[in-house]
Amino acid sequence: MDSAVLTPEAPAESKRAIGIETVGMSKIFGSLVALDDVSIKVQPGEFHALLGENGAGKSTLVKCIMGFYQPTHGQLLVNGQETPIRHPQDAHSAGIGMVYQHFTLVPCLTAAENMVISRANVPAVIDWKKEIGDLEAFMDRMPFRVPLTEPVATLSAGEKQKLEILKQLYLDQHFLILDEPTSVLTPGEADEVLGLLHDMARAGDITVLMITHKFREVKAFTDNVTVLRRGKYAGGGKVGDLSTEEMSRMMIGEAEIRKSAERKAGVESAVNVELAGVVVKDEEGIPTVDGVNLKVAGGEIVGIAGVSGNGQSELVEALSGQRPIEDGGVFINGKPFDCSRAGYDLFKVFGLPEEPLRNAAVPRMSVAENIAFRTFDKPPEANAGWWLKPTAMKTRAAGLIERYRVKTPSTDTPIENLSGGNVQRAILARELSHEVKVLIVANPCFGLDFASVAEIRAQIIDQRNNGAAVLLVSEDLDEILELSDRVAVMSEGKITYVSPIGETDRNTIGTYMAGH
Incomplete structure (x- = not known):
């Protein structure tokens, strides 16, 4: 507007x-x-x-x-x-x-009920005919309105936000x-x-x-x-x-901000990822990812846009092995990928899930131990796959902490003591310090400071320029538009729109995000 x-x-x-x-x-x-x-x-x-x-x-x-x-x-x-x-x-x-x-x-109540119960002077017995009449008169004075008798759970996100605002105006704020x-x-x-x-x-x-x-x-x-x-x-x-x-x-202030690398054209890469009819269900057995088909080539970032709650989180959980794939499959270079730690190692798949302190780290373990999760059972950090060598872990972690500019008192500091941006940097250090063929990232910059956002976005572009296939799931449309080569919109568990980023625009993407 x-x-x-x-x-x-x-x-x-x-x-x-x-x-x-x-x-x-x-x-x-x-x-x-x-x-x-x-x-x-x-x-x-x-x-x-x-x-x-x-x-x-x-x-x-x-x-x-x-x-x-x-x-x-x-x-x-x-x-x-x-x-x-x-x-x-x-x-x-x-x-x-x-x-x-x-x-x-309150989702199970109507808009009218939500507004009336928000008052400090709600009567013990509510005359709903009078209340609805008063609310209709109130709505007539407002520049926008919402359905009064529909359960809030059935309203769109935009209507819910309007209702939150109308509720404040109704309370004379x-x-x-x-x-x-x-x-x-x-x-x-x-x-x-x-x-x-x-x-x-x-x-x-x-x-x-x-x-x-x-x-x-x-x-x-x-x-x-x-x-x-x-x-x-x-x-x-x-x-x-x-x-x-x-x-x-x-x-x-005067903090150093890393500038993103130039996006290389025509990156040569033999990597390709295909999601073929992927179905993922929630805890109640209802499909939240419903037959998703999508391809990501090496040297390309495909951004999945969508309003929160349309299956993006469940898709990322499935790709990271946290939730089973009920039907369909994921293929890398034509071979099945089972979303396990062994599969991640075999196909050189790395990831940065949203809320990494909860989804990609053990909070009370040290920074060095968290950085070692991908390598703790491999030389030089282990002998015979089980004899761990803490000194080697700390030495490697110290080098990555310096390289990725992780601010931590020491390698022994519990990772939960770090700021959000430094937790992200530590997880990035773990995930990107290898040869990366496939990178899966979800809302990578949510809640982070300006400098950390610039650093993380630059790292994502670097991996794309190095030939990795990058799947970026983000609820920040500006982030999608800045980083992606192609955009896919996810709505009600399905991919409803795919386009090269140069052939679409914010309004078109927004229309599909709204389910139209």
């Missing part, structure tokens, strides 16, 4: 948006200063973006605003008046509401904090929701403070931006006056 298409501003007397200001706000947990003297001002009717790396203080700031935390120092002003917020109910009373990254709706509001939406749904909120802000109905990591949405929909870094205010201003590079630099 073009942010230049705006609704006319409403007369001043009809405006209901409120503004807030934090003055010298700090939050200290023991020896940790999570928020350090942060002052921001969000004017009534403004759509304001809050940017920062993981751990920058964004969540701490909004939790102080919402009353989940009490600031150690500082004040909160609402419409210029100091307003103590001791708990979330105080925030709600002041007109401040929050839409969380994950839905807080006119300062909305949005936490990564488009993470579960298709591109079309995301643009629609943010466009409608932008129009409501411009009309003076609401003020929006949005936590996001998507620069495209910041540039398209927001008016002003605040950037936090390491708990402190790092900069900000009018979005139109700032480039993406300037905002990025505010976020990361």
Whole structure:
């Protein structure tokens, strides 16, 4: 949606948006200063973006605003008046509401029931005829609506996100904090929701403070931006006056960012991977991957795009041996691949699953031990396949830690003590320090800092340029568009669309992601 298409501003007397200001706000947990003297001002009717790396203080700031935390120092002003917020109910009373990254709706209840039970004054006996009538009148005043009598479980992700927003407006909240509001939406749904909120802000109905990591949405929909870094205010201003590079630099400071290698054309490789009629079932025996057919050539990245919950996670679990393939098969260079450790070794298949601390590591084991998972039973780290040599493991791990720039106190540090980005780097060190023929990665950059994202994406391109066949599963469409040679869309367990990346666009991909 073009942010230049705006609704006319409403007369001043009809405006209901409120503004807030934090003055010298700090939050200290023991020896940790999570928020350090942060002052921001969000004017009534403004759509304001809050940017920062993981751990920058964004969540701490909004939790102080919402009353989940009490600031150690500082004040909160609402419409210029100091307003103590001791708990979330105080925030709600002041007109401040929050839409969380994950839905807080009750799936088995209808939209109307979800809205009514969210009130603080729900009567013991509910007159549903009256409530539905009141809700219909409320919907008539809103710029968008959702079906009131349908169970929430039957609504699309976009409708659920709209319902979360409508619920806050129904509760008379006119300062909305949005936490990564488009993470579960298709591109079309995301643009629609943010466009409608932008129009409501411009009309003076609401003020929006949005936590996001998507620069495209910041540039398209927001008016002003605040950037936090390491708990402190790092900069900000009018979005139109700032480039993406300037905002990025505010976020990361002077940290070194690895530039991605140029994508080589015509990479020669004899590797080919084929998924032939793959069927994977969930715990209840229902197919969540339903006859998937897909080919990946060496020297190519095929990105699987899709809204969360359409079978992508189950497909990756099956390819990594964590879930059985019920029907069909996987073939590498025409030979069956059984998704076992032996098969991974034979065909030189390596992977980076999502949430690697949970899916690819043993948290309490050391960094060196986790790096050795692919080699612990092979020389020089073992004799005869079983006599382990810890010194050799540590020596090899130390070299990989330096090469992949893993920040860890020592090779003996439990891997669970590392930051998310350094866990990813350690797993990458383990998986990419060999001759890689096939690479399977899933949401590789989710929740990581800017520098780690750049490093990991560069490593993926390097493997592609070296002739590996790369299957990239990601819910971040920008990541798919940046890295892939071809894109495949997965919807309701099936591959519904495949195209070279240069012959498609965001809107077309988004349409198929939505199941159309």
